[in-house]
Amino acid sequence: MDPISDMLTRIRNALAVKKTEVVLPYSKLKFNLAQVLQRSGWIGKVADDQEGKMKVLRIGLRYDETGMPTISGITRLSKPGQRIYSKVTKIPRVTLGSGATIVSTSKGLMTSDQARKEKLGGELICQIW
Secondary structure, rough: OHHHHHHHHHHHHHHHHHOOOOEEEEEHHHHHHHHHHHOOEEEEEEEEEEEEEEEEEEEEOOOOOOOOOOOOEEEEOEEEOOEEEEEEEEHHOOOOHHHEEEEEOOOEEHHHHHHHHHOOOOOEEEEOO
């Protein structure tokens, strides 16, 4: 099973039922992805905790003043069976420019805007809007 797809699905499902927090198994990649989403303002606080013997990742979800989630859509681009890489000039833009593409570069995970500023391409992880 793909851990990133699982993380994105858990976030999508939690938003559908208006939960305030998502708890999932910890990994460095998921933690770094959550930090990128937090810096971009899509999610709330991110913390790694210990539940019993297992390390978990806690992600706080954000909603606006009317109760609508800040994330209206999130989708996985590159999958374990088919990796998708892109040059800096070919990184896709999210519709209407109100979203972001998360890219795994040689300098770590970053949004497509940051990757363009640093002139770095890489693996396309997901898109969020």
